[in-house]
Amino acid sequence: MILILLGPPGAGKGTQAKRIAHQRGIPQLSTGDMLREEIASGSALGKKVGPIMAAGGLVSDEIIEKVLTARFKKPDCKPGFILDGAVRTLGQAEMIDRVLRKQKRALDVVVELVVDEEELVNRLRKRVAETVAAGKPVRDDDNEETFRKRQAAYRRQTAPLIPFYQEKGKLRKVDGMGNVAEVAAAIDAILDQFAAEKR
Secondary structure (H helix, E strand, O other), X not given: OEEEXXXXXXXXXXXXXXXXXXXXXXXXXXXXXXXXXXXXXXXXXXXXXXHHHHOOOOOOHHHHHHHHHHHHOOHHHOOOEEEOOOOOOHHHHHHHHHHHHHOOOOOOEEEEEEOOHHHHHHHHHHHHHHHHHOOOOOOOOOOHHHHHHHHHHHHHHHOOHHHHHHHOOOEEEEEOOOOHHHHHHHHHHHHHHHHHHHO
C-alpha cells in the first residue's frame, strides 16, 4: 500500500506515520531522510547532493526525482510505503505520480488529518507552559510565531493538494482532533478497507 498523510504542522502526521510503518511493515519515507541516505551511501547522486545540503541550498526537483526513483525500487518498498513530508507542492505530487507510473505502480490513498489550527496553537501554548513549569528546555521550533509561519506555508503550498487528490478520488478525511488512539482507529479503518479491496 502506498499512502500519503496530509495535514498542517502539529496535526500529528509524524506520530501516525511511525505507527502505520511499524504496524504494516512498510517504510516511512521523507525527502530529507532519502537525501541523507544517498549522501551516507557515497553514491554519485549523494556526492552531488551533499554540498548543496551542507550549504543550506535547495535540492532541485530533478535530483529529488532521481532519489525517489532509486528509493522506490528498493526491496523494502515492494509492499508499499508512506510518504511523510515528501509531497508539499502540486509539482511534487505530479512528480511522484510520474515516478510511480514509470514503475507501473500507483498511489493508493491520501489521508488528510482535518484539524482546527487555532486549537493546535492552544495545544502548543499549553505544551510550552507545561515544559517551562517542569523546568525543561523548550524546543526552538516550539514557539507560536514559528508555528503560525509553518501553518501559513502549509495553507499556501500544500493545501492545494487537497482538491488535487479529491478530484482523483484518492482523498479520505479523518478528524485529527481526537486523541492518538481515536485518530489511529479512523486511519486504520480506511487502510483496512483499501487492503481488503486490493486482495
